[in-house]
Amino acid sequence: MTAPLADIRVSLETLAISIVEKALRHGATAAECTISEGAEFSAGVRMGEIEKLTEAGSRGAGVRVLIGLRAGSSYTSDLSPDGIAQMVQAAVALAKITSEDPFNGLPDPGDLGKIDTDLGLFSDDIERLDPKWKIEQAIVAERSALAADPRISNSEGASFDSYLGRRAFANSHGFSGSYRSSSCSLSVVPVAKSGDSMERDWWYTSARSAARLEPAEQVGRIAAERALRRLNPRKVATQSASVVFEPRTARSLVSHIFEAVSGSSVYRQASFLAGRLGETVAAPGVTVIDDGAMPGLFGSSPFDDEGVISRRTDVIHAGVLNSYLLNTYTARKLNLRTTGNASRGITGNAGVGHGNLFLQAGPVSPRDLIRSVEKGIYVTEMIGSGVSAVTGDYSRGAVGIWIENGELTFPVSEITIAGNLRDMLRRIEVADDLEFRGSVASPTILIREMTLSGK
């Protein structure tokens, strides 16, 4: 494969267009095609030695066809002419067995479009990285964690991963587009030990450009500090107490909000926020924004997975529910307009996804937020999935540090925190330390009077 990259781009997009045309020839009245292609590199090291090395490329195509108001879809990793022909025929055959759905269809032509400025999704420095340098980053991060303290004597390892991708999309309204993306990340999982207590934690850095990764030494040092501060945890008594979520755990609440404002939950009434547009659903300090057009970030793209232009949507503005996040189908179901949030892999119908979804920073420092807590927990990790977007019921396992009279004291584990998202959103207090480490971001937040279950 010596073809210049520009030619490959044209050919993927051209291939998507030709698959749409093929579908129309086979009897589809409308069609859309997604093709994705990627190359992954992954190096894992442990205790200073290479443990795993993976390098490979893969691609796949998916097609969704409509025959009138019926839809069918299929996908394949076999992009040979035979593989594509079988895929198209299967989708057309499937569209004959589904039901007519008056809300089915491609986006309105007026919604189609793409951001034409450079969103900084692809950085060619990743392509040029020497595998030896990547492995070295993981070794340095782990070494830095192991050197941090004699109690860090073991490790689950460190890894450096990079990915180069390309996505092409075309539909029978004449829209087509493609874009490249890149990412790299470095993470490390040190294990701390003291007496009978053994704890692990992790830290990472990720970016679309290798130049924007945080230094490997720093990643290792932070991971080590995080593991060390968990040693010899106590289980506190069952009680009502304040909960401070550090940014890494606060993000999960933003994800729960996403699930509740996602059009597919809303039209089924499978969300505690269904039917509440224009109402106050959160504290006045809560503003949640989805923005798929922020340069260089992981949640950005020039167009969504239906070819609708990416944009910024105020989901919750000063506590008031302002907008749901919608793709074409869910928008039509709710008699609203798409917000450019269609999301799909290569299989099936488009669902609803988010761009860069974040809780806007508040006025106080995290330190002042903690200082305002008489007793409570500073949550640094959560486990389990006991959250329902339907009812808002919330119950998850938590690990963290006990707060007593505004000060962080001893580590806590094997407890749960519980409440209901309806009430929790109304009591969120937001700090000023917003930082984007992925496509969902949140500053430190405080929610008073949650139920802690322990001893």
Add this chain to the structure above:
Amino acid sequence: MPLQQSFFARKFGLTERDLESYLSEAMSRGGDYADLFFEYLATSSIGIDEQIVKSATQGVSLGVGIRVISGERTGYGYSDDLSPDKIRKAAQVAACIAGGPAKVERTGFTDAARRSLYPSVPSPLETDLAQRVDLVRRADAAARGYDPRVFQVQASFVDSVRHVLVATSDGRLSFDTQPMARMSVSALAKEDGGTPEQGYSGGGGRHTIDYFLNEKTPEYFAIEAARQAIVQLGAAQAPAGEMTVVLGPGWPGILLHEAVGHGLEADFNRKGVSAFSNRVGEQVASPLCTVVDDGTIGNRRGSLNVDDEGHMTQRNVLIENGILRGYLQDTLSSRLLHSEPTGNGRRESYQHIPMPRMTNTYMLAGESDPGDIVRSVSKGLYCTTFGGGQVDITSGNFVFSATECYLIEDGKLGRPVRGATLIGNGPEALKYVSMVGNDLKLDEGIGVCGKEGQSVPVGVGIPTIRVDRMTVGGTQR
């Protein structure tokens, strides 16, 4: 059985000579071991929502993954293109992990013993879809018919056939065809003017579609989903704090999967990062507890004729009368630990490196009558249905989220309470098991286990058990 009978020989003309040539490419820079994993997965999925058959999808993914092991190191390459030059290129990538002279490989393969834990099933791409559409329509109708308060139903039927072939540098050759089918139903119910509640049910396994026509019908799953949603309409707040918990039989076996299963996977133990590391022979559960992982049960979701490294699956005793007996091994860990593979080397797909994974994990039946177990509790919680779970294998802390629970008061089941997360510590939690029922049941076949980004189907099972002390994460104090 000879290679000629394998799917890959028939469809792609793969020969023993090809396999030997790819393996010697993989070992071209030395290394202790190499294997090839060919996979072809055909999947069909039908979904109904709002009484409309909204989605119908079919697809194929195929490829080969090539691994080279050198000491503790693993090199891995894969290709979704089965042309010889692409496979060779993936082999060269994997070979880079070793840095020595080429190893001269033996020639010829020994065929693995064959067995058949599941039926042969036609490809979902070549069978009648109308029958599947009928299944989801029946589920929709049954859930709605169960109670007028049910107002939303989603049901899906997903089936697949996975062909695999493993060839190793130590001369083992095995191949298998693995069917899987699963029905899922989700129902929402509400009272007039009330807020909605959700119920979920599903199941299946390595079955033909006849299983859903004759044994576990769409109505069976649909009624269960609807029933759970209706039960939730009357549920009170869940309690908070430590209490006695009774787990019902079947899917609550997820306790074992989280509390002990993951912690006994050999990779974590080899590295000394599991709360169970170096504890073989120690008491880690009450003497009433015997826990096994068994990949050989016919038709089960977690069962396999051979694992994804070509080893026969088997029945492995993890905990015997409370004593820790052994770990779940894959090829790499068993080589490094000088023990035998246990048939637990699994991977999500050809794009993934195998790891030690569970198959079907369950606790053997005890002698107590399930009714007596509930009657023995003066105040506690009875949990029959769960969502997911998770474990931190290093500290041993695990959670699993109950979705259907009842208070127990003076030995009688009381009113239902809302879902709550239960939390405990793996090496400690099972020491509080004080009664084990005679009603062992395996789950309906819905489990998906995630580890390091790889998902594989698994099963769990448990009889009714009483746990004297467990922390329940509700809101009612």
